[in-house]
Amino acid sequence: MTVNQKFPSFLQIAFLILLSSKLTSSALPPVIKIAALFDETHGKSQELAFHRAVKMVNDDRTILTRSLVSPDIGNYPWDDSFKASKKLCELIMPGVAAIFGPTSPTASNHVQSVSDALHLPFLETRWDYDFQRSPFSINVHPHPSMLGKAYADFVHIVDWKSFVILYESEEGLVRLQELIKLPKTFSDIRVTLRQLPHGTTDYRPLLKEIKKSEETKIVLDCSFDNLERILSQANELHLLTDYHSYLVTSLDVDKINLSPYTNQNVNISGFSLTASGTRAIESYLKEFPNTGRGKEHMLFSENALVYDAVWTFAKALNDLDSLQSIQLEPLSCEQPGPWADGEKVLSYLKEVDHLGLTGEIKFDADGYRTDFQLELMEKMRSRTKKTGIWTAQGGVNYTLTATEIEGQMVEKLQNKTLKITTALTEPFVIERIFDYPVSPEAKERMSFEERFEGFCVDLIKELSKEVKFKYKFQLEPSGSYGSFKNGKWTGMIAELRSQQADMAAIDMSITSIRQRAVDFTMPFMNTGVGILYKKKKPPAPNLFSFLSPLSLDVWIYMTTAYLGVSILMFLLARLTPYEWENPHPCVDEPDELENVLTLHNCFWHNWGSLMQQGSDIAPKAISTRMVAGMWWFFTLIMISSYTANLAAFLTAAKMDSPINSAEDLAKQTKIKYGTYCCGSTNAFFQGSTIPTYQKINAYMESTKPSVYTTGNSQGLDRVLKEDGMYAFFMEAAAIEYHVERKCDLKQLGGLLDSKGYGIALPKDSPYTAAMSAGVLRLQESGKLQELKIKWWKNERGGGSCSGDAAGNSAQLDLASLGGVFIVLIGGMVVSIIIAIFEFTWKQRKLAVDENESVWAEMWEELKFAVNFRAGDTKPIKRESSRAASKSLLSKSKAESLNKYGVIGDEAKSIKSRGSRKDSNYACFNDNY
Structure with missing residues (x-):
């Protein structure tokens, strides 16, 4: 074997020796015992979750690869903390690495005492608001202060201005501190606290009181077991309508059975602790398919927290195993002695970071779970759906797109028939006129749209096509729109607030006080307060009304001036030599002179000037021309003034009125004026800060007998009957309608204010936005204008006064x-x-x-x-x-014989006889 072949073997041996020594120094016990306490009544599902967690940990070979977790479980009665303590002492005697459970506060306090004394880590999964954490306790449950912040963030983002908190125990008040403190931060928020009665499961009396208070926003804080019972009883009392919203503080709102409320569009919201779609949940459900409901659900928060607690502890031990080792020791409650490795395990537990069934699990410096994420769940038909997420840093953020929100609204409207309350008011809702006699019994059997018609009927019909909803009309019994009296609303607004109707479609003005009680769509018609008054009767016909532009004195003076100027011109013409002329142009030295400005001609000349026609007679001398010029100037001014004043005078009688504005009414007391006693017009005067309107309001309130009416129709009749001695304030749209049909009525002046008519819906109605968008589309398409022309100008005698008005303004009769x-x-x-x-x-x-x-x-x-x-x-x-x-x-010295001139010497003969000839005399002599 060569050196190169021996070298790898040497490295392998050295590595194994080092690894063996390392593992020996930091190894965990082969079997790690953990203890768990669960009560016999409520802890069964938690115990199953505990077993499943242990199994999953032991089966997962990526964690605690050389050790197995061995559970030792003890059960105790729910209300017996002594037995719980005794059972705990039995469990820890052989030596355990941690304690899990219980969830009851009393038993948990005993376990905390033992764990503190023995330095034994205690992993809790219960709700605990205490900020003084036990030294050896680690709570996997999200801290209640952060949960309270989540509830407050939700209420703030959905803009609840008033809501009721239904709580079961004093513990709930602690849990909801952030909600209770909201009015201190936001002055416009009103919170009502109501405790669920103890010793009974019948919550109907309390729910009836809530219904009577007209509150539609409810925060429900109770045990999971009571949730479905309370919702069922609320449904019996019609408190699960489209306009009610519930915030359920349970972290298991998605586990509630909502199938009985499939057709109710009530908004039930809450937060879920379990993070949907994570790998941990998928693996868990794959291993243990869910077969339970409610508290037996595999992902019920208490069960999921127990599961995550086991995994959190396993993850901490796995981190510890890579660096250190621990040894389990027998422990005793009678002779308490601290476990040597307890603080070591606790330190690793505080540093753990694990992604479990309840999301990311990590602890702050104090050992609290304050950084976590919740899923916002909202009811969609028979189930809940994730619509957003909550984080401590970002608050509530909705994840639904605009298309999804619109789709939800369309789905709600398609499964809902909206009840629309209204009243008989021309031309908004009026009884249909039949071409044949119809008995009252037959009318009662007719549907609403068969019997009634009008602007609002057509408006709702067009709006239903635009927004895609079904509807049903109903008449408000009293016909009242709604006013606030003695702390309560009346009329249509009362029906909306009690959810007896879904919309109110009538000429209801959008006012601030109504806006606080109900919601309004965008205005479908703009109007304002006007003054209805009866036209003044025209004066008796005067055949000589053309003389009226000038007074009698002026006519006398002008006639006198005409006579004086004519006589003066005649006298001056006779006096001045320049007005005398030769009557015989053929004779150089006439025996007589002629003056054309005779008295007759002077009158004719001045009369032609006065009539703007002129005359063929003209003065020649400067003096007479001066008289003529001044007379022409005089006639120019007089005739111009007469002409300008004639048209105005002849039409003035038709437009003459003793009052023309609200200021005119306020300045006098002869003509009375009033308004509908209980509507927005009266409220306008009562709340006005304009001095003129304040004076008008003071007059109307103090006048006896009362000038107020019980309706607009009564005010209209009073205007007609009192014949110019009563004026009525009402909305301009109604005035315009009646003026089109009753030609002896008119509107005085302009509008006193500006307001709009809107469709009213219950406060915070989910359909307000959709209806407003529909009204806006109808307005943009011109459909609203078409409906107004139809019902104001065309139907029911509309336009009958248009020709009369044109004639009154432009024509003069005989x-x-x-x-x-x-x-x-x-x-x-x-x-x-x-x-x-x-x-x-x-x-x-x-x-x-x-x-x-x-x-x-x-x-x-x-x-x-x-x-x-x-x-x-x-x-x-x-x-x-x-x-x-x-x-x-x-005849006139042979005037007729010489009419056509004289020839030759005969002319001289006539001349010598002194015969007079006119200026047109013709001479036919050879000398001419």
């Missing part, structure tokens, strides 16, 4: 302008009379036949005047008789 026609007709009649007078006077002067009467001449002229075929020329009638010639020549 009664307003009839006087203009009368003046026109009167002027025509007067002109006819004058024409007849002129005709008669002229014909009388022109009569030439002595044997023919004047009437005959007038008849001939009248026939000529009405003969349309006679044309525009009139022949001059010439008679041979001397009388006729004389009569003809005697």
